[in-house]
Amino acid sequence: MPLIEVSKLEKTFRIPRHHRGVLGTFRNLVTREYREVRAVDGISFTIQGGEMVACIGPNGAGKSTTIKMLTGILVPSGGEIEVCGLVPHRRRRQIAGRIGVVFGQRTQLWWDLPLVESLDLLGHIYRVPARRFRENLSEFRELLDLGPFLSTPVRQLSLGQRMRGDLAAALLHEPEIVYLDEPTIGLDVVAKHRIRDFLRRINRERGVTILLTTHDVGDIEQLCSRLLIIDHGRLLYDDALEKIRDRFGAERTLVVELADDRDGAEPLTVAHAREVRADGPRRWLRFNRSDTTAADLIASVAGRYRIRDISIDEPEIESIIRHIYEEGI
Numbered sequence: 001m002p003l004i005e006v007s008k009l010e011k012t013f014r015i016p017r018h019h020r021g022v023l024g025t026f027r028n029l030v031t032r033e034y035r036e037v038r039a040v041d042g043i044s045f046t047i048q049g050g051e052m053v054a055c056i057g058p059n060g061a062g063k064s065t066t067i068k069m070l071t072g073i074l075v076p077s078g079g080e081i082e083v084c085g086l087v088p089h090r091r092r093r094q095i096a097g098r099i100g101v102v103f104g105q106r107t108q109l110w111w112d113l114p115l116v117e118s119l120d121l122l123g124h125i126y127r128v129p130a131r132r133f134r135e136n137l138s139e140f141r142e143l144l145d146l147g148p149f150l151s152t153p154v155r156q157l158s159l160g161q162r163m164r165g166d167l168a169a170a171l172l173h174e175p176e177i178v179y180l181d182e183p184t185i186g187l188d189v190v191a192k193h194r195i196r197d198f199l200r201r202i203n204r205e206r207g208v209t210i211l212l213t214t215h216d217v218g219d220i221e222q223l224c225s226r227l228l229i230i231d232h233g234r235l236l237y238d239d240a241l242e243k244i245r246d247r248f249g250a251e252r253t254l255v256v257e258l259a260d261d262r263d264g265a266e267p268l269t270v271a272h273a274r275e276v277r278a279d280g281p282r283r284w285l286r287f288n289r290s291d292t293t294a295a296d297l298i299a300s301v302a303g304r305y306r307i308r309d310i311s312i313d314e315p316e317i318e319s320i321i322r323h324i325y326e327e328g329i
């Protein structure tokens with residue numbers, strides 16, 4: 001039995017139409033005109049216990065709306081959801097005990113309380129036995145390095161500190177599932193690394209099922225083996241991260257910096273690649289993964305030209321994802 005089961009899920013928001021000007025104000029008062037936004041438009045997927053899944057998609061794709069329906073905060077307009085065998089919006093209390101949630105853009109901590117008191121309060125709300133609470137807190141304190149700011153009021157925490165506090169808060173009651181909506185947004189590279197380490201660990205050691213949304217390719221590559229891509233409320237892709245390379249990652253670009261530019265504006269000629277851009281000694285060579293490998297291409301470029309530097313243009317997954325966002329699947 002899957003832990004999370006989503007079938008033909010829909011969410012439509014009705015937004016009042018606004019008319020401008022004096023007459024418009026009058027019209028706003030007497031008519032009730034709405035415009036509909038289909039934020040989620042028939043999404044189906046299942047997630048098994050112990051999986052770590054990334055959900056990505058352009059701004060406004062419907063990711064946060066989907067997460068909110070999974071937590072039970074929002075009621076679907078259509079379709080079905082079961083989480084741990086329960087319908088989230090009908091069983092909000094039971095569900096709350098079994099899931100943890102982090103919204104990167106908001107906090108569930110109390111602004112005016114020191115972090116440790118917020119955590120304490122959550123421990124009571126979720127009725128975490130005192131001993132488990134102490135053990136969890138001490139583990140999270142170490143893994144997330146909470147020590148230096150445990151007694152600081154939440155409003156004084158930096159974004160990275162607050163996010164670590166929120167993570168601890170989401171996991172204190174030992175949920176089976178954690179939903180993370182942009183858990184690394186706005187964080188520096190060290191903080192991101194720490195959070196990714198922590199998530200990998202609770203997934204591996206505690207078997208916590210993780211569904212996260214992100215715009216950070218690093219999160220996807222370093223955390224999740226499975227990827228969901230949502231756009232315009234529809235599921236475009238649901239498969240292994242690796243497979244996306246095979247399906248869409250045909251073209252890559254090698255950037256070559258020539259040691260000397262004596263070759264002038266002459267395009268480089270190498271088998272299985274074509275020069276698509278030149279800027280003095282820097283040349284961009286596009287090639288297809290089905291024709292050659294980066295390693296072979298580098299070898300043949302190095303065999304024909306004196307080169308100073310060589311690199312792959314951008315993280316491969318990032319260019320594939322950009323392509324999918326721009327052109328669809």
Ligand SMILES: Nc1ncnc2c1ncn2[C@@H]1O[C@H](COP(=O)(O)OP(=O)(O)OP(=O)(O)O)[C@@H](O)[C@H]1O
Binds near residue numbers: 057059060
């Ligand atoms: N409470 C709401 N009322 C009306 N429209 C909403 C509401 N929440 C979301 N929407 C709309 O639903 C669509 C999906 O929004 P959602 O927040 O789910 O996107 P997202 O994929 O999380 O985007 P982002 O990457 O920017 O966070 C958008 O068009 C948004 O304007």
Ligand SMILES: [Mg+2]
Binds near residue numbers: 063
């Ligand atoms: Mg969002």
